[in-house]
Amino acid sequence: MNYSVRHNDYSISIFIVLCGIGILLFCFIAGCVDDSSSSTNVGNLTNVPANDVIIPVASPSSMTYTSNMQKGGIPSSSLIYEGLVIKDIDGKFDPALAQSWNVSDDAKTWTFHLVQNATWNDGAPFTCADVKFTNDYMKANNLTMGYVLSDVQSIDCPDNNTAVFNLVTPYSAFLDQISRTPGITISPEHIWQNINDPQHYQDSQMIGTGPFIFTQAVPGYYQYTTNENYHGRVPAIPGVVLKMITNPDSQVLALENGEIDVVSGITPAVAQSLSGNSNISVYSINDTGACEVAFNMAQYPANISAFRHAMSHAVDRDTISSIFGTGRPTETTFLLPTLAGNAVNPADVGMYNYNLTEAQKLLAAAGFVKNSDGVLIGPDGNPVTITIPLGSKGDAVNDKIIAVLKNDWAQLGISVSTVYYEDSTQYRKAANANPVFIDSFPVLLHDDADSLGNFAVTPLQETNYYNYNDPEYNSLVAQVKNTTNQAAIQEMAYKMQDLLAKDVPTVPVASTDTLVAYRTDRFTGWDIGPGYHSIMDPRVLENLTPVQSS
Template sequence: MGALAKAVTPKSGGTLIIGLKGDPQSFNPDSGSDDYALPINSNVFNALVSMTMDMDIVPDLAQSWDFSEDGKSITFHLAENVKWHDGTPFTSADVKWTYDTIKAEKGVASNNLASIKEVLTPDDNTVVINLEYPDSGIMGFLAWYGIFIMPKHIYEGTDWLTNPANMNPIGTGPFKFENFTSGVAVTLVKNEDYWGEGPYLDKLIFQIIPDDQTEYQAWQNGEIDIMGSFIPGVDHDKYINNPEYTTRFNLYANRTYFTFNFKEGPFADVRMRKAFNLALDRDEIYEKGIKGNGAKAEYYISPLFTWALNEDAKIPAQNIEEARKLVEECGYTADANGIYITAEIDVFSGFEDALVVAQANLKEAGIDLKINTLEYSAWVEKVKKDHNFHVTMLAGYQGPDIGGIRHRIHSSGGNNMGFYNSPRIDELLHEGVLSGDLDVRAPIYKEIQAIISEDLPMVFTNENGTLFTVRNNIKNLPAGDTEARNLVRSGNYSLTWIDD
């Protein structure tokens, strides 16, 4: 912990091994949501701009940019002499093709790019984005998720969902794809012709270890360098102020929550969602479920946006008695064991501990929640594509701008799994980005929180955070107190090096 690490001369060479919780489904970085592919894509591809760990916007393929006076046009000046991994020159045409395709093909970030009217390319090194209206969140969205610039010459005229490059990606990033063995690892190698600073490492290996305890043991044994999960809170004191390790606590605008099928099933009734919300003991989830990492959820929007928090619409404390009354109002009668209803939750791995706590809480309220754990690809098919579920559990980033919540609650949001639809929410989400003045925006997002508290499209359990911990020989990681923290996106290892 402590002050930002001072600059030292990096050393070249070495392999960094990073834990990964499951198999990536595709290395197409923009077509869909795939958190297992994101760490790989963050090193194979570049975006127009990037967002640091502290949510600052920094240059990437665009080295500088200018806004028009009315806020409806942005001119980006691109880095020169950038090449794709196959040697083809990168140009502004790749940027235009990427954004046009995300919008046309309903890529994962399409809703976030709704304000874009057109993308112009005056020359190979200039991109002009004209907006339908001023959008205070647009720069954050261009730096965030599902917006990596893709190679036009590889994808144009093909189905971007089935293009062979989806499993053999070609980017402009600091590392090149080498191979992927399902259930084992993804390997990237140094891009010797990288246009930016670095990379210093020879190789990145993303080792697939689904089980948290197995991964933690592998990290303790020195078999991996960085974990994809987190150190249990009970072990934090082993590493804080330990001279062999560097630590930093990071709290993210990333939240874990339950969401529901709004069209059919028991939780289509808002009273059942309210009962679900009241049944949860978030203190217990924090202590036993996430083991002291992060924070318990108290608001209906990320607490990092302090200027917009609605103190009159906070998440209620556990109230089993009131929860049971609401279930009875829905017409259910308790059996001899006090159970009113049995429902199923479809999840993929990663939520086990928190879900077991929530399951016990819900049983007290007479809701017997049966856990159906699926492989991620099967979960995508059942929940995201077919919408064949009662309830599911997710975690995800709800930034970088406060308007990032639209991805999950707007009627056309890419992660609105249950088809929640509130015309007023849609209207407010649009109003919320028209001004950059926080005094103007705050009342809008406070009203959004009030509506969420009544409709409950999401029932939040906790804020996600980790005690980032790494051995001292691993230098300049973006999650630590380092120079890289202010220069590259989280998970980009272009500036990282190993001191042997």
């Protein structure tokens, strides 16, 4: 599994966060849906059932890609397509297209027992052949999402309802790989087997097995109707309408005017302003994103262990957390306690306490000394200057984080500058050429022991974004992949976190929350509890109940 693709590329990190929404904005198709119940006109859409949920989306950019196999959606956030399993809020796995599964003792053979009543939207039955085809076709045609199944050597179908995955090497966390960001969705063989040029094919049919069916689109609007033949829990709502509203303030105004039903990602100030509206309620989806101050250990001075230790005490998590307006400081080495639970080593909590005096002592002991002008001179005899690459201009949060770092690091005698890169490839090169970078990531990549593989060097992952390469650490990652014993995995995860605390390849800073506002006079059930990270999650939409008009 190539963690460097999943986590280490800033542009991929941003894409992963957005791809759950992206799958919903696939392309334009024509048509309309009729419903015997009351209906309304939404913009240019006609005959839309009055109880369709109307959700705003901010960007049309995700409509440009060719197919689900090229840039597929997260299984837990895709309305149309499904994977085999979905990771649950407590770290366990829910059935999707697989109703049960088992793994061999060596974690190399995974057997999935498929649901027997699932059909594609066009009525064709779903079978193991679709699972095998998805794997084989993506790899044969070098399609983007094929990397998710890079650990799979082959898939066997002993019968229509059984899929046996034979892995190249043992992998105890294989369920994570296929279910979480970005995960993998299954595609219909009877559709794709006739597509000879999938690299350029624009899928206009979007035949899936999920709880919703994409039925019509007009400029600025996209509609999905509920799949009444869905093999799982059929939603109580007739469908979903996505309405293009690019400006966040306009989204909030549309919510207040009753034009849409929900807005995700509002600021605390907006949440406060909405508190006086009797028809609007606000809730928080905790721990949806996070950021870190990371080190490129191949670049001076980050290649000096004592420098990294010193700087780990020069990151003011409390102040930076307050910038986000939601969330809290992260005091662990990498995993988040609210998501990773007992996989977090409690001995390594609070290892990087903010203390500039301690940072200065550690720097001095390592040969970094201030001159008479207050400039920090490194062991190489030169002033210590740090250039931090950033992905793009106009990111107010990143700018504020940099402002905090500049102020604190200036007190240590370190000069900090920034360079912006609109092009993701250029940003990646810059991050690999500078000693410090700011990284943002979706927290679902940091919720269990398997996530610690981000720091490993393995035969399948020849480097990582931090250029961290510790033989003991690499060995532990390999051992975790080779065992299914949870107690043993926890023990090894603790050892890996001890090594991260000792070597400090990165300093996690904060986890952030997402505030959601919704119309209480339209639907109940939005806030179904912690762990569901998107209002697009079908399990959230399945939980909605229309409010009956008096």
